[in-house]
Amino acid sequence: MSLITLLTDFGTQDIYVGVMKGTIARIAPQAQIIDLTHAIPPQDIATARFQWMSAYPYFPPGTIHLAVVDPGVGSSRHPIALQMPSGYLIAPDNGLISGILPIEPPIAAVKLTNPQYWRTPNPSNTFHGRDIFAPIAAHLANGVSLLELGEAIDPAALVQLPMPLPQQLPDGTWQGVIQAIDHFGNLITNLRGDLVMGKTWSLQMGDRTFPGCQTYADHQTGEAIALINSENWIEVAIVNGNAKHMGKTHQFCVVSFGVNPNGR
């Protein structure tokens, strides 16, 4: 049984996602499809990159992951596919894959230049999700090999989306940024939980300091805390509340050690 995941900015109000699934079903009716999300803000490659890399490690070997957030659709940006140790990636070459590549190195990459595996040799200028990407996913699910899909390219030459890296400051603290805000209003930094494991710590953002904690449940409803989330990122959360108003994406934050009056 083959498994395909979908991540797009198409929303769920129109039938665009359904049409991609119908297109897959015509070619590979046996394929199972799992939606990661279709609520990426329109054309927001950075958010898509973050969400895609967050989901990637949890799927069975051989899973085919398809992401379509594609502000350059119809331009000269290339549609690409990668064979990975754990499965396949299909996307426009605009940086979407650049969160996943550090997780494991690609085995091979191709530009999707072989129209035999498209829905039509004359794809729409505005919906490559239907005309190129979905059919490619379906053909991979049917066992077509990556190198049949087009021209091999060097994975090192793929478009990277530069992301700020955490850095240690001269005073020993670590500076990072908010990289995402989730449905619960948790502010997810790009600082790894390993930095604070076994230490007394706190997180400073703007003029607020959040005590570093083990879990939501150690604290009272309404308390604002910092903790290590399920993906090993440090995040700011309000216990049983929403911290969205306390920060925004790309805002700086700093982890300090040894001072944490309220943390448990």
Place this chain on the structure above:
Amino acid sequence: MSLITLLTDFGTQDIYVGVMKGTIARIAPQAQIIDLTHAIPPQDIATARFQWMSAYPYFPPGTIHLAVVDPGVGSSRHPIALQMPSGYLIAPDNGLISGILPIEPPIAAVKLTNPQYWRTPNPSNTFHGRDIFAPIAAHLANGVSLLELGEAIDPAALVQLPMPLPQQLPDGTWQGVIQAIDHFGNLITNLRGDLVMGKTWSLQMGDRTFPGCQTYADHQTGEAIALINSENWIEVAIVNGNAKHMGKTHQFCVVSFGVNPNGR
């Protein structure tokens, strides 16, 4: 393997769609189900008609398409099913099917009068999706033939939803209307791309004129343009932006030829 698609105005906050799927699974556990959308505005038959016809051509032969947008539930409007060259349609007889019928002529139609194929002989007055339509889809998936489901009727007698047709004006221009606005804020007209293929053209709406273009990617972010979309409709779009504020459903627009200062 049988495939059922669902399109409703039920939203995804309640368990109504899940209950329809559970009802299908009780009767036809092998059926695959694909959601087209559940975000049709409540009781909006015109939007449902547009979305349903937009999805229809992309599914495998034999697909069973079920749409429930049903302001007349519990009244004398009939639940119906149609056998089509490419599959089946199930819906209340309120005009939902009238966008699909021009795509291909029906083979047969029935009123769903046989309670043997309902969930219960005493269906709820408010949820025929669960009690009539979903079971019918499941029984079709199991191979029950259309004519067992109820009384045959003349497809020509089904309710039609009158839609404005594009018309050519005496000066050679074409007048149409906005028929839908999608998640990206693209204003989708009812004018076919064939009208402008190979020509220099522009679209006028209100006091604005939009240059006729080939693709989003030919233009700068933020530019407002007209182009042919993936369904061969002419649409107004803002490149990597949202044109929702520039028009509304049913608003008139006019395609003119030979004058297009900014188009490429």
Place this chain on the structure above:
Amino acid sequence: MSLITLLTDFGTQDIYVGVMKGTIARIAPQAQIIDLTHAIPPQDIATARFQWMSAYPYFPPGTIHLAVVDPGVGSSRHPIALQMPSGYLIAPDNGLISGILPIEPPIAAVKLTNPQYWRTPNPSNTFHGRDIFAPIAAHLANGVSLLELGEAIDPAALVQLPMPLPQQLPDGTWQGVIQAIDHFGNLITNLRGDLVMGKTWSLQMGDRTFPGCQTYADHQTGEAIALINSENWIEVAIVNGNAKHMGKTHQFCVVSFGVNPNGR
């Protein structure tokens, strides 16, 4: 074929639900998954309880129902699973199951204390949906027996969520509350349709009286009415409109008999 349903407050903007499905697919690739809803308001156990019990009766025997609305994640609240006459329930022990237990009595219950059936022996403090609940659902789908999953407990000792019960007043009327408001803006009371079956009746809420009716379709668009919904609850609705502004959750309402000037 095994069927798993999911109900959470995770929303669909992030990949949390997708990650649960990937985790299930790693263990039980043959399992079918149906989403009930992921739009429970964050941490709202009462709404989740209502939605879960509303969906439960409509699934095939053996269905595995998983609900994760978990304000106590990481605290001492227990993750539990129940064997029911019609299937399985998996949830945190915080009252989520207490709407379903009156439908049918549990056969057995366990605390999920056996880490062999978790994703990892060191589950995240913030995402038991991924690390405990989804793997348990998958192992049940694979035929693991309930009692292997952990320590047997007395179902009578599970956390109950106390809900107000309808009561008959001295004048013979019945008093209840609004227990939920759905996507269509229908105000769903906790009063059973059986109370009014075959009688002339009306519903009073605040200073408004709503005529008791059989179906939406008996009335004009825009009329506010009371009727029996598809789950046998009395609800307030505006015909082809939205009654959300007319009441709120927990608001009192009273059913009276014999007076109904406008009802049909």
